[in-house]
Amino acid sequence: MADRPTGRPRTIDPDRVSLVALRLFDERGYDFVSMDEVAAAAGVSRRSLFRLFPTKASLVWGGLDEFAERLTAALDARPADEPARAGLRAAYRTAATFPDAVVETTRHRLRVIRANPTLAREAPRFPGGTEEHLVRFVAEHDGVRADGLAPAVTAAVVIGAATAALRWWAEQDDSRPEDVVDRALRDLS
Amino acid sequence: MADRPTGRPRTIDPDRVSLVALRLFDERGYDFVSMDEVAAAAGVSRRSLFRLFPTKASLVWGGLDEFAERLTAALDARPADEPARAGLRAAYRTAATFPDAVVETTRHRLRVIRANPTLAREAPRFPGGTEEHLVRFVAEHDGVRADGLAPAVTAAVVIGAATAALRWWAEQDDSRPEDVVDRALRDLS
Numbered sequence: 001m002a003d004r005p006t007g008r009p010r011t012i013d014p015d016r017v018s019l020v021a022l023r024l025f026d027e028r029g030y031d032f033v034s035m036d037e038v039a040a041a042a043g044v045s046r047r048s049l050f051r052l053f054p055t056k057a058s059l060v061w062g063g064l065d066e067f068a069e070r071l072t073a074a075l076d077a078r079p080a081d082e083p084a085r086a087g088l089r090a091a092y093r094t095a096a097t098f099p100d101a102v103v104e105t106t107r108h109r110l111r112v113i114r115a116n117p118t119l120a121r122e123a124p125r126f127p128g129g130t131e132e133h134l135v136r137f138v139a140e141h142d143g144v145r146a147d148g149l150a151p152a153v154t155a156a157v158v159i160g161a162a163t164a165a166l167r168w169w170a171e172q173d174d175s176r177p178e179d180v181v182d183r184a185l186r187d188l189s
Numbered sequence: 190m191a192d193r194p195t196g197r198p199r200t201i202d203p204d205r206v207s208l209v210a211l212r213l214f215d216e217r218g219y220d221f222v223s224m225d226e227v228a229a230a231a232g233v234s235r236r237s238l239f240r241l242f243p244t245k246a247s248l249v250w251g252g253l254d255e256f257a258e259r260l261t262a263a264l265d266a267r268p269a270d271e272p273a274r275a276g277l278r279a280a281y282r283t284a285a286t287f288p289d290a291v292v293e294t295t296r297h298r299l300r301v302i303r304a305n306p307t308l309a310r311e312a313p314r315f316p317g318g319t320e321e322h323l324v325r326f327v328a329e330h331d332g333v334r335a336d337g338l339a340p341a342v343t344a345a346v347v348i349g350a351a352t353a354a355l356r357w358w359a360e361q362d363d364s365r366p367e368d369v370v371d372r373a374l375r376d377l378s
Contacts (some may be wrong), residue, residue: 149357153373
């Protein structure tokens with residue numbers, strides 16, 4: 001819509017902007033970095049930044065949807081006769097295999113969330129329907145009713161273990177995130 | 190400060206106001222009940238209601254602190270040589286033994302949170318420090334370092350299982366909440 005000056009590259013990589021922003025938030029504190037500073041550090045205009053990320057918080061929550069999508073797609077691809085916990089463990093390994101380009105971003109993201117209780121309180125647990133997807137997966141693979149206690153508990157236990165493992169990895173560990181998640185889920189399967 | 194009319198009882202029971210409010214929210218939908226309607230249904234003035242509960246959301250989140258306090262106190266009372274998971278299970282049974290007077294309130298509370306994704310998103314996980322308390326408990330009782338992967342995962346697994354059990358109880362079950370939590374944790378201990 002707006003006039004576009006020629007001769008300036010206008011293709012902005014949102015992954016690169018996220019990395020720059022989350023690195024700044026992690027180093028200096030989320031509350032102490034403004035959107036203007038993010039724009040300057042990423043070398044983009046304030047306007048372009050807000051077009052990609054309408055709020056500062058959206059820079060933090062960006063990667064959660066992709067993770068949930070990888071997880072549900074991986075669950076749907078598991079063999080129907082596999083026990084639920086084994087299938088959940090395998091699907092979480094797939095989901096936690098972040099592309100190389102976003103491993104560092106993911107680490108900063110998790111550290112920023114943890115360091116900011118206000119942000120953690122606003123955290124969307126999981127995109128709508130993801131937990132229910134896991135509950136149905138458990139019920140189908142273990143051959144039990146989806147409205148029983150067991151599938152609700154199994155789904156919550158696996159989500160809790162994997163989430164704790166990813167947070168621990170972000171703070172404490174230099175290995176690959178999927179290996180840490182797999183260690184955490186091994187004892188449950 | 191303000192003039193107090195004589196002859197009117199001014200002692201208001203916050204537990205009774207919570208029950209009236211949460212029952213209304215559960216029956217008619219949180220978004221469709223105003224604070225004026227809560228005040229009218231509870232037979233208190235708008236002013237008294239806001240003195241006890243500054244926001245509508247605070248009517249929903251009220252009971253969480255007491256639960257967390259019962260849980261940490263119960264953990265502190267466990268014998269030092271008890272394995273972590275057994276101690277967590279016993280402490281959660283104590284914490285989930287809601288006083289008779291608030292069992293119905295708790296059920297409505299959990300149902301209202303579940304039915305309102307916006308509210309659930311705003312949910313404080315646990316009062317600050319509670320999860321860390323569980324992690325330290327696991328490390329001490331299992332004789333491992335508190336900054337390792339295992340205590341973080343065990344604490345998250347137990348919190349996840351107990352929370353899912355309480356939510357399931359609120360929706361599906363007529364028995365006592367502590368029995369459902371105990372069933373959920375039995376398979377983990």
